[in-house]
Amino acid sequence: MLVDSFGRVATDLRVSLTDRCNLRCAYCMPPEGLDWLPKPDLLTGEEIVRLVTIGVERLGVREVRFTGGEPLLRRELVEIVAATAGLSPRPQVSVTTNGIGLARLAEPLARAGLDRVNVSLDTLDREVFVRLAHRDRLRDVLDGLAAATAAGLTPVKVNAVLMRGVNEHEAVPLLRFCLDRGYELRFIEQMPLDAQHGWRREEMITADEILGLLKDSFDLTEDDPRERGSAPAELFLVDGGPHRVGVIGSVTRPFCGACDRVRITADGQVRNCLFATEESDLRTALRSGVPDEELAARWIAAVRGKKAGHGIDDAAFLQPARPMSAIGG
Ligand code: SAM
Numbered sequence: 001m002l003v004d005s006f007g008r009v010a011t012d013l014r015v016s017l018t019d020r021c022n023l024r025c026a027y028c029m030p031p032e033g034l035d036w037l038p039k040p041d042l043l044t045g046e047e048i049v050r051l052v053t054i055g056v057e058r059l060g061v062r063e064v065r066f067t068g069g070e071p072l073l074r075r076e077l078v079e080i081v082a083a084t085a086g087l088s089p090r091p092q093v094s095v096t097t098n099g100i101g102l103a104r105l106a107e108p109l110a111r112a113g114l115d116r117v118n119v120s121l122d123t124l125d126r127e128v129f130v131r132l133a134h135r136d137r138l139r140d141v142l143d144g145l146a147a148a149t150a151a152g153l154t155p156v157k158v159n160a161v162l163m164r165g166v167n168e169h170e171a172v173p174l175l176r177f178c179l180d181r182g183y184e185l186r187f188i189e190q191m192p193l194d195a196q197h198g199w200r201r202e203e204m205i206t207a208d209e210i211l212g213l214l215k216d217s218f219d220l221t222e223d224d225p226r227e228r229g230s231a232p233a234e235l236f237l238v239d240g241g242p243h244r245v246g247v248i249g250s251v252t253r254p255f256c257g258a259c260d261r262v263r264i265t266a267d268g269q270v271r272n273c274l275f276a277t278e279e280s281d282l283r284t285a286l287r288s289g290v291p292d293e294e295l296a297a298r299w300i301a302a303v304r305g306k307k308a309g310h311g312i313d314d315a316a317f318l319q320p321a322r323p324m325s326a327i328g329g
Helices: 045-058 077-085 102-112 126-133 138-150 168-181 207-215 283-287 292-304
Strands: 012-016 063-067 092-097 116-120 157-161 184-188 220-222 234-238 244-248 261-264 269-271
Touching (some): 045 063, 045 077, 063 077, 077 092, 077 102, 102 116, 102 138, 116 138, 126 138, 138 168, 157 168, 168 184, 168 207, 207 220, 207 244, 261 292, 269 292, 283 292
Parallel strands (some): 012 063, 157 184, 184 244
Antiparallel strands (some): 234 244, 261 269
């Protein structure tokens, strides 16, 4: 198993399929984009499936989430999902996406064995979307969401990041929109993971503020905390339920003590924490022809060194060199 020195067991694997994205969300990357990873550095589809197989069959991974960058940009996505869903024991398979292209891909992905999607949606206003993401693609995202429901990729979860002076006024409309369509909305606190290093703690919208904005319009009651397990979101019943809204207070309400996640970047590095400053290279080992046992041993060692917490509140906190898009959110 993937156990760290504090006894936490990593069973939830996030695999980044590419660092490229077709949006330029301000909290993630600059409008001009980034220097993308060179193609030869990216794991091939076969290499990804080999690592996922080792994770599931040897190391106790029970949930696999494909992310990026934008995972729907990866041509082999349907095949990678099918191979993952075919593993034994079968893991839960999900994708985190901005939704662009989902209108076309939801059905084939569902047929390949995808269980669920998380779709990022920060605004319902086309102008705000263009200002925030620097692309005019709101319609594509909304179509993608509808297609996900139609394909049975449920519960469809929606991730929203609020930025002060940009979309904070949309907390209530976003929740109404999601309630009306049966999507489960989660607000994520903005984290210091942007490529521009523009994050300022005093500017971020905190979980307390988000809840304050929502409580003006909805009656929120805390859902049974035992239901939360290792999930990052604190869940609240909306107007008595059954619908819920989540708040992921990564910065102000860290949940590192219950973290069960481990990540593999698109270029084959194991990261034991979103905020880790060190990575363990599996790609070089993989390409040098080592057997699965050796790869598993390296992966186990990488997780063992996980720190107790992300340390954002420490005076010595250093933002990781890789931005969110290159880590895999
Ligand atoms: N492209 C896909 C998407 O848009 O969902 C997957 C990758 S994206 C990095 C995954 C999630 O991370 C998205 O919900 C996005 O909003 C969130 N995210 C990116 N940068 C963030 C930041 N600095 N703070 C909080 N969330 C962030």
